[in-house]
Amino acid sequence: MTVERYHIQVSDEILDDLQYRLQHIRWPDQLEGSNWERGTDLNYLKTLVSYWRDHYDWRAQEAKLNRFSQYRCNIDGIDVHFVHERGKGPNPLPLILTHGWPDSYLRYQKIIPLLTDPASHGGNPEDSFDVIVPSLPGFGFSGKPTQPGINNYRVSQMWAKLMTEELGYKKFAAAGGDVGSGVTRYLAATYPELLVGIHLTDVGIIRSLMTSHDELKLSEEERQYKKKASEWISQEGGYMSIQSTKPQSLAYGLSDSPVGLAAWLVEKFRSWSDCEGDLQQIFSKDELLTHIMIYWVTNTVGSSASIYYENSHTLPPLGRIEVPTGLALFPADILLPPKSWTKSNLNVTRWTTMPSGGHFTALEEPELLANDIREFYSPLRP
Template identity: 50%
Template sequence: MRSMPFHIHASQSVLDDLRMRLVQTRWPGSPKDAKWAYGTNIDYLRQLITYWVKDFNWRDQEKYLNGFHQFKADIGGLKVHFIHEQGHGPKPMPLILTHGWPSSFYEMTKIIPLLTDPASHGGDAADTFDVVVPSLPGYGFSQNTDHRKMTLKVISDLWTQLMVDVLGYRRFGAHGGDIGAGVATHLGRFHPENMIGIHILAFASPILNEEASPLIEAEQKYASEVKLWEIEEGAYEHQQSTRPQTLAYGLNDSPAGLAAWIIEKFRSWSDCDGEIEQRFSKDELLTNLTIYWITETIHSSIQLYYDHRHSQKSAQMHRRVDVPTGVTLTTEPVNRPPREWVERTYNVQRWAELSRGGHFAAFEEPELLAKEIRAFFRPFRE
């Protein structure tokens, strides 16, 4: 297997069509003084769409993204897009970073230089990494997955082929949050011989079989909080894992609709105190949205939820992850379980709790997250 260099360039006709659709947005009504209680606030969305039309420059964002070394490789009949940046320092450790939804590979771009060149950012050159950042299958510039079912287990197999067969790394580390944490989990579970360790921000359900000890009080409390979160925040996941195609028609046709669906999550899940631009600039929000739009991948990105939920799950899917695991908790309440909950599944070797940063930690607090990643993997360097 081999990879080919890749360069991002959206055709002008696609950008012109996007602008036309934005200008012609047919706005719905909204309850008076609704703010964000009913969903995405209409006043903020109008501001964002106006900025998208008048001020946002995709060509500037292309130039930034093309500053990274990007490639595509055919892996198992699927064209996978990825960034591959070499580390600066002695014996860089190979590390693959996996994003989640409604994010993209773009989320990882702030943290890449902190990991490849720590000495230039207040760190130790001995902590350097060769960093690989793929776009999930069906996301961004990776091939859509219309022709095949996609699960986290399948992605872990693809990532192993990418790292071992394409890039030649026999063993490597993995980091991820959200879907990326699930991929890292399956890398540790099904490919332990290739893993140095995994570092995660979010967690699979704990192993609760007949041999498991009863939940302690802190675990019971957390389980109740997760159920409440699913009622208040989990409608998107239920829709995407049951009827993603119905949703896809509107999101693929209306950039304003796409923005409303995604922007709400960036506000709700980040550590922004309800003010989304305390964490993300309009340019950052719109770069992520434009990646979804120009690649027409919103349907395949949410299809992953359906495929994973409806996949046949054997007992092996719930076996313990014995490779060394680092856990970093952000301020996102649904991802702050007690350590006992996590240790039911993982071989936890490092545990850290951040005082800042939410769901999109690599973008919100790249310095804090990079520090934790470097610290976790430090003892496992040869």
């Protein structure tokens, strides 16, 4: 399959089935006096689901999504969905942005115009990008893997083919967070000749520090990281343990219940964002529900969770990365990396500490992130 235009058009049958399910919910109990500490709060979720059932308009959101130039092509047997928006400037730099879980390609919807058309947003037209935002295999409108082994490394191979063979770029930039950070780092490690630089908002959980038994070889910052990471995994890492070991068992419930799906995803948007416990500070109900809907209408929550299993079981080791690397770290993100480890493992040429924002960087602080990406790549442009 060559590159073909793609238009989102969810069937009425899927939407009618969703409406039926939202009208026939069996709610669990919740202990008196508890709210979010044991998982998604029942009262909040009832309010969100009521809005979903009675007021949320998927067709309106679908029309907004279809304003982006979207395409699909087949790479290594998997149909890859992606946004491809051309830059408005004298020499746009191609930039591939990779999302993570539990978000989708929508993670980057707010920064696409800031990067493609900086002149319209207070920037310099010479800093424009051709922006490519794929959906990871098994996520949203991309196809689902039918064989095991689609991990961050394999996705990086697919992205290299997408950018060079399908879209014809000889060199390009790459950026990402969460799973997208891992994919971007494997791109840089495997195809350094293709990359002008990479931009990251995190480096994931640093397993080598977590498993280190020689405390004397660690810096004080690294020892603190190890302690905080252990605490975070014990308190917040349950989802990761399940998705890394038994994603198929989880998939049955989340694929069958829209309320179960919403509870599983919304809790992460609350815990990992800079919202101080109040989701509405950062995300509108429509925003949250559109993210949930991407998983629901495509039935991809099970296939998306599988990348955790693959990354835990089939991912090759990653060596030092020599490609120029920019880090933009947001204070409420998960486990900010120690600078000493990061500089030992990446060729860090820009390190920015942001004043606000959490894990969903491009959704929470699009202007801050877009500005940092533009400034990082400005001296690296061919």
